[in-house]
Amino acid sequence: MSTILWLVPLIPLIGAIINGTIGSKLGERLSSGIAILSVIGAFIAAIAVVGGVSSSPGHFVESNAVAWMSVPGTPLSIPFSFHVDPLNGGMLLVITGVGALIHIYSASYMHGDKGYSRYFAYLNLFVFFMAVLVMAGNLPLLFVGWEGVGLASYLLIGFWQEKWSATQAAKKAFIVNRIGDVALLIAMFMLYREFKTLNLYGDSGILTQLTASSTFHVETGVATAIALLLFGGAAGKSAQLPLFVWLPDAMEGPTPVSALIHAATMVTAGIYLVCRFHLLFEMSPLAMQVVAWTGGLTALVAACAGVAQWDIKKVLAYSTVSQLGLMFVACGCGAFTAAMFHVTTHAFFKALLFLGAGAVIHALHGEQDMRKMGGLASKIKSTHLLVLIGTIAIAGIPPLAGFWSKDEILLAAFDHNRPVYGLAAATSALTAFYMWRMYMLTFQGSSRVDEHTAHHLHHPDTRIVLPLAILGILSVIAGFMNAPAVGLHFYSDWLAPVIPSPEHSHNSGLVMGISVVVALVASAMSVAKYKSFTVGTGAKSSPVFAFFASALRFDDLYAAIVVKPLTAAAAWSNLSVERNGARGLLRLGHSSVDFVGKSVRRWQSGIVGDYILSMAICLIVIVSVVLIAGTRGGN
Amino acid sequence: MSIPLNYYIVLSMILFSLGIAGVTTRRNPILIFMSIELMLNAVNLSLIAFGRYLGDAGGQMLTIFVMAVAAAEVSVGLGILIAIFRTKDNVDVDVLNGLKG
């Protein structure tokens, strides 16, 4: 079993290497074939591993450790070792499963692009790093995956590298991620100082020491600091409030990339990390509050921004940020199982929506502005139907998946942190509103598509519709994996060995009722409002709308308080410290030598009389000094 | 011994410092020579005085050396100075300031 564990990351790696090196010579069919097969291979291996996990007594499967970094003479030795248990087993399935679907989808979506094989190489590389991140047996290896996915997202966002905006977005994504990564790095050092090891599992692993907290007491101050730093890392990767600005710009990359990385997998790494260290977070109430409130605020801010976007992919991007905010609300309120369940369901319907949007854009030959869409329902029926399913799911209308997972989060928030529940409820209302707005603007109403594109609409082929269909089915049935109200709690039992399942809360009926009402009312309002939408009338150019459109002006805020001062500091340090300071020192040395030299040269006046005079004077001075010193010294 | 030794020493020191003053203030090379000769003779005086007082022939022997050397020095010096000031109209040591800095 432990050797299959190695297959999960290695097959995509081999696929990436093949595509990366000789891909361009293989031609589109073969290179996409290799990429898809390698991810499917990983998916099958993942299924086998998960099977092994559920059958094994300790509910985990470990690989043998291959030495990586070890310094002889010190206790430090970090191996390549993988450990799969129910928590990351579930994620592994999502990553490889959804990944495979998206690979199939992009085979057709990216058809004709000159960097075809390079794209698939990057995509496979991403799956490899994501697998390493999730399955890592120790923190440095997790960090390898953590920055690896950052690298993959940098490469994929900046895939169309002629576009300046694309490379700019890629750079922005990597740097903002790096800020989070540094927080994670420092958390690692603190953990090493506290627990004397970097291994997560095994007898002396950090998590085992945490569970047996009776033998190992960590004062809350240190626990809070580590927890907050971990959350800082998670916020960077999962685009939470201070560091979410990179996700909307990441839409510059190809749509399947947004689907895979910026919806289903990479952005959820932050939640995985927090859930993995849930014991540490539970040790410090302050950290839980911070996580909850940051999640709540991010959700609300992103939802508001989502309402005012005209670009179809930006809407989905802000929706992702908002949903991630909700997941962190769940973590903040102690419902880690609910968070992980929402991660899973969100992966399905958000991937569906993104791929659907991709199909729409593909059909309209790259048009992304919703003001130039409308009335497509009749033209691309299958896509329309599946996007409808996705919209219903995300809007939280029962019986689809979104409702069940979001409801549990609202329930947990309601029990533990009432104000944050308010934020979450408002967010879910807004979510329903802007998702239906997107659906209405694209598929219903009068067609605003210009006749040229409308004339030869590009009908998506099976390789695009098939993944959509599968995701549609999953969005429908996934909800029933964990619907406690209806008595189904398969998912929480599955996670039980790692995260204790939440106790039954008595007011689940009330919360469920509220959320259903909220969802339906918001959806109805949105449908009514955008049924007959024409470009002129619809666009209320009210200041509030504009304020929301620019993501509450966070970009300008960061430009003012972060980017400008740093560039000024760089310019200052280069100019005044480097040019004048350091080299000024050299000039100072130079000029002082000159000054003394000049006076020496002036003393050398060239007139013999002066020379003899100065010699006489010096002689007299020396004589007097010696006489005084000599006689006084003598007696 | 009619005149005590330190009278001679003081006299020679006075002559010596007069010589130094002459060398430093005068600008005509000939006068500078004369001042240097004055200094040398001041030294001769003190040598003779010491020799006489110590009853040792060393002082006189050195004085003779001094005179011989002074003669050689002056002859060479005059040769050089004449070579220089043949072309220049006024005889002024301060003219020699080509080499400086």
Add this chain to the structure above:
Amino acid sequence: MNFGDIHAAGAPILMAVGGCVVLLTDLASKRSDTRKFGTFLAILFCIASMLCSYTLGGQLRTAFSNGIAVEGLVVTMQILLAAIAAVTIVASSEILQSFHLPKGEYRALILLASAGAMVLVQSLDLVNAFVGIEIMSVAFYVLAGYRRAQAASEEAGAKYFLMGAFVSAILLFGIALIYGSVGLAMKANGLELPQGYSFTNIVTISKAIHQVPGFGTSPLFLLGAVMLIGSLMFKAGVAPFHMVAPDVYQGAPAPIAGFLATTSKVAAFTILMRFFTILAGADTGAAINVVVIGLALLSIIVGNTGAANQKSIKRLFGYSSVAHGGYIVLGLLASLGTESQAAAITAVTFYIVAYAITTIGSFAVVAWLGKDGEDADAISAYRGLGKRNLGAAITLGIFLLSLSGIPLTVGFLTKLGVFMALLSAGGTWVAVVALIGSAIGLYAYLRVISEMFFVDSTQQETSSTDGASKLVAVSAATLVIVMGVFPSQALLPSFEASVTAPPVSGDEVK
């Protein structure tokens, strides 16, 4: 006046006789071109003098009623002086041709000056020293002004003469005072003159210092000693009596400037070494030591800063000679303080030899690059030399690096020797100042190297006319490198043998 005495003073005698012979043969032969023969003759005498002093061996001997003392140190210095004279004569044979100057007198003057220097080097009695200094100086005045047609050389000669005459008067006054004070002190304390020594003999002086209480600080002796040291400092070109060096070295023709710089330094420092050894014992030593260290540091600072962004390269070498004079004095004083006097004096002797080779070489390069009667004095003339005349550029580069004390050159070992002497004598602060001085000096020399190599220029290719000075320069450069890397094989053993006995100090005299 037995044969032993003549043998002891053989070296200077041979040089003096050589001078006269060269002068006479020049007069006798009508044919204008006696260059080959005259040079050969002069070199023959130099070699003879070298052999004569080498055969004296290392152990101590006095001659001419203790007027002169010959020992390892003196032998080494005499060989060095003879070598310098020979090399200068060889180096300047072609340049005299281009200057249209008479060659006979020139060689005679060089030999005579060197003879004077040798007399000074081996003198034990101050009178001998005075005579030696005068012979050397008078020859120097004429040599400095040898190129009468050129105003600069004339001016150099005149200046050197005026200052030289003044300083020799001061020297003489010093000797007179010492003569008087020693005589009076001996008479007052009832000590009679040691058999066969005169009052002005260094041995008597040291006997007076050691045996007459309070003599070391008596005003008369102190005045005399200071005057003596001051005038010797002038000859050695140590600040504040350094004004002569830059002007004269710039004015005088290049090979002559080289000769002046090295011979006066070698002679002056040897007699200073002898004088300081006897002073070191006396309590006057403390006062004079402090003052002389002050002078040394002053000359290091003055020499190095003066050399920074100089316009003329000969003047730069002038200032560098002031700085190195300072280092030698520091090495001298530090070495006398320590108990391992012999090793320390070896280090100082090695420094003097190394400095002589480097200076001769440097001025030889300046002469080598000179054309149609002008030696390349302005540093701007060296711009881009690396491209035009790589050989000359590398040679000069080696000398500059050696002057700044960069490893793998002999300059580094000398700097190392001085620092070791200083630090072992406990002079840490003095060492720090010396350190800063050598850094400033490095900056000054580097500017020349950068002019030669790092700046490209439009000047055309220079044809090197002067084969002889080229030979001297290149051989000096190789010597600088060889001595820098393997000094023990090259020269040190000869020192080892020569400086067995430290210069005579009063105590073993009855």
Add this chain to the structure above:
Amino acid sequence: MNELILVIVALPLIAAVIASLVHEKSAKSISIIGSAIACLLSILGITTGGTIDRGFHHVFNAPWLPKLGLMFSFGLDGMSSLLVLLTTFLTVIAVIVIPAPKNAVRAYYLSILVAGALTNVAFASLNILLFYIAFEAALIPVLIAIGMFGGGDRSKAAIQFFVFTVIGSLLLLSAIIGLRIATGTFDYLTLKDLVAAGAVDPSLLRWFAIASFIAFATKAAVVPLHAWLGRAYINTPTGMLLLLSGAMAKLGVYGLIRFTLPLGGDFAESLVPLIVTLGAVSVVYGAFVAAAQTDIKAVIAFSSISHMGYIVIGAVVGDDAARSGSVLQMLNHGITTGALFICCDFISRYRGSRQVTALGGIWSDSPLFSRLLLLFTFSSVALPLTNGFVGEFLILLGAFHKFPYQTAIASAGAIGSAVYMLWMIQRSIYGGSKSDASKVISLGVSERSVLLALALMIIGIGVAPSPLLAIASDNGHKVGAAMQPEVK
């Protein structure tokens, strides 16, 4: 065999001499042969062969100036054998990849081979005076290279570089002589035992600690003493720059590990907090200044200040893991920055300019070159699975438990490195392809193989650093477990 080091040093020198005599065409091939053999032999140096003496293998002694106490005494331990390998490796690459300037081919190869050989002497010497002589003599070929073949204001750069570094080393000389007088020997091993036994008076050791720190900090360009680096690196020809930034800058840190800490006595220990703080400041300062540059060579030059900051922290913090990481990072920095400077040289040669504003479109024109450059960039940004990460991670991990704040600041420097490196890459590689044929960077066989070799080393060390770490941990500092976080 003991004469191994002598052969490693002598071979390039002999090659240099032959190259300077023979015709220009074959000068390059001779230099390559000479330095390549030396490089292979230095691989042999890593194995512990020849006579062993107190932790050093291949020990070799021969008198040079016995009276002065100056001996040819060589010895290698893990750290110095790695650095010797790095130096010879960089020499080979510098000779192969970078074409010599037209007018002075022989002088160019001469300066590189001599600089490499002298640096190796410094790394392998067990006599502190021999170390000092090599330490300073190695500056001469660099001075000549900068001066004769350098860029714009090369003469000012050459002088400032030389004078600044020599002043630092003069202090070191005075300290070395102080030790010699107190103990009567220049031999490192006896000195080390004497100091350990407390037989040397502390005030002298204090002066040695201060003076040697200043000299080595100047060489390693720690912030206040880094003034010479900016102008010097920009104006140095790339071939010599590989050696200057790759190997010679490491002499500074090597000196700290080898001489300042062991011989500096307990005063050197009290200096450590200051050095670590300066290291952290260098990291941040280097990042800031690099971000403000428009010339890509300047960006890489100032990034070296940042990287050296990490290495210095690792070297002095006294933790075994951090020190081994620091030694490995010296190797990594040599490889990565060397590769970046080579790419920089290609760009300026094919595109005619190093200014970022004039570049762009290299990605589509020359695919292989730009992908390799991207890999080198990410190695410089310390991306995991590249060599940069391993060194940096170990340094920061080891340094954290004693200096948490400085380490936090230093790790924030990683953000800075991402900012300026990616900003440089974005403007120089990506963007519209201005593909006229002359500007396409076409790599010859040798250039391609060198860059690929460097790329392989970057990934190789990133994935499997343990063998190198094992060698690197043998650096003469067997510190007791106390310094480690005590393992329960």
